Amino acid sequence: MSSTNETGGSLPIIDLSLLSGTEQQRQALTSSLTEACLHTGFFYIREHGIPPELIDQVFRESQALFNLPKEHKQAIHKAHSRANRGYESMRGQTLETGAPPDLKEGFYIGEELDETDPRVQAGRFNQGGNQWPETLPGFRNTMTSYFNAMNQLSTRIMEALALTLDLKPDFFTDFCHQPLSTLRLLHYPPQPAQPAPGEKGCGAHTDFGGITVLLLDDKPGLQVWDVRCEQWIEAKPIPGTFVVNLGDMIARWTNDCYRSTLHRVVNTSGAERYSVPFFFSGNPDHTVTCLPTCLSEGEQPHYPSTTVEAHLMEMYRRTYA
Numbered sequence: 001m002s003s004t005n006e007t008g009g010s011l012p013i014i015d016l017s018l019l020s021g022t023e024q025q026r027q028a029l030t031s032s033l034t035e036a037c038l039h040t041g042f043f044y045i046r047e048h049g050i051p052p053e054l055i056d057q058v059f060r061e062s063q064a065l066f067n068l069p070k071e072h073k074q075a076i077h078k079a080h081s082r083a084n085r086g087y088e089s090m091r092g093q094t095l096e097t098g099a100p101p102d103l104k105e106g107f108y109i110g111e112e113l114d115e116t117d118p119r120v121q122a123g124r125f126n127q128g129g130n131q132w133p134e135t136l137p138g139f140r141n142t143m144t145s146y147f148n149a150m151n152q153l154s155t156r157i158m159e160a161l162a163l164t165l166d167l168k169p170d171f172f173t174d175f176c177h178q179p180l181s182t183l184r185l186l187h188y189p190p191q192p193a194q195p196a197p198g199e200k201g202c203g204a205h206t207d208f209g210g211i212t213v214l215l216l217d218d219k220p221g222l223q224v225w226d227v228r229c230e231q232w233i234e235a236k237p238i239p240g241t242f243v244v245n246l247g248d249m250i251a252r253w254t255n256d257c258y259r260s261t262l263h264r265v266v267n268t269s270g271a272e273r274y275s276v277p278f279f280f281s282g283n284p285d286h287t288v289t290c291l292p293t294c295l296s297e298g299e300q301p302h303y304p305s306t307t308v309e310a311h312l313m314e315m316y317r318r319t320y321a
């Protein structure tokens with residue numbers, strides 16, 4: 001049996017297949033995952049079951065997309081979407097207040113819902129159709145397969161999280177039903193030789209939602225704030241793994257027992273860097289209220305109850321205000 005105490009630098013590598021193993025293996029997984037959630041809220045997963053061919057295909061299609069002529073990308077800009085889907089221009093986002101706009105371009109994909117869907121008709125947050133690049137015939141199928149696979153994988157990670165919180169394995173089942181998820185393709189050019197002060201690929205930020213399942217290529221650049229050591233640590237790419245991190249909603253749900261940690265990207269590799277974060281935020285109507293197992297006697301919840309949708313809307317409002 002493989003050990004669960006391996007690390008990728010300072011971040012642990014969790015063997016996700018242990019979730020369906022013996023009682024002892026589930027306990028080993030639970031204890032290493034608990035430690036990761038309490039410390040940085042960042043960890044790697046391996047034995048996750050996502051086929052390497054699908055991952056290669058995602059990177060190929062993503063590179064093809066970013067290589068399209070500017071006009072093609074502008075034609076499917078997310079400004080044309082009511083559901084925040086499509087292309088985001090180079091330097092189109094500033095994740096860190098006071099820093100220069102991020103040296104990256106992106107593309108947003110969500111669940112494909114048509115105009116007749118009640119969620120779209122009701123104008124629900126981030127629900128609608130995608131904008132697909134017409135000149136890339138395989139793009140839509142690849143991204144749809146990957147999106148669906150990521151929803152399933154995230155559901156398994158939530159099951160593992162339930163174990164760490166002393167909850168029944170199916171505690172998050174309703175939360176994982178018809179989830180609000182976003183797949184984001186990212187392209188980072190190399191950091192310039194003479195960077196402006198504060199120049200980064202992605203400014204320091206925490207993720208808003210539930211969990212993020214991040215696919216990295218072979219270029220370093222991701223840095224995670226280690227609150228105990230008070231320093232940035234490198235989250236280097238490890239073949240065959242994903243980086244998983246907990247978002248603000250999990251911190252809220254666990255009364256800040258679990259961490260949503262600052263992270264940023266500086267692409268010092270000297271080459272183009274591609275990454276693919278998948279943001280899993282669960283069912284928009286689900287209530288997020290302090291978990292009973294995260295409240296010690298006499299302690300008060302730090303946050304009022306909310307819903308997934310209200311939490312996300314509030315976080316977007318604050319960031320894009």
Ligand SMILES: O=C(O)CCC(=O)C(=O)O
Pocket residue numbers: 184186202207214216221222263264265275276277
């Ligand atoms: O590209 C990366 O490694 C991280 C991206 C990220 O943190 C984000 O999109 O929220």
Ligand SMILES: [Fe+2]
Pocket residue numbers: 205206207212263
């Ligand atoms: Fe992030």
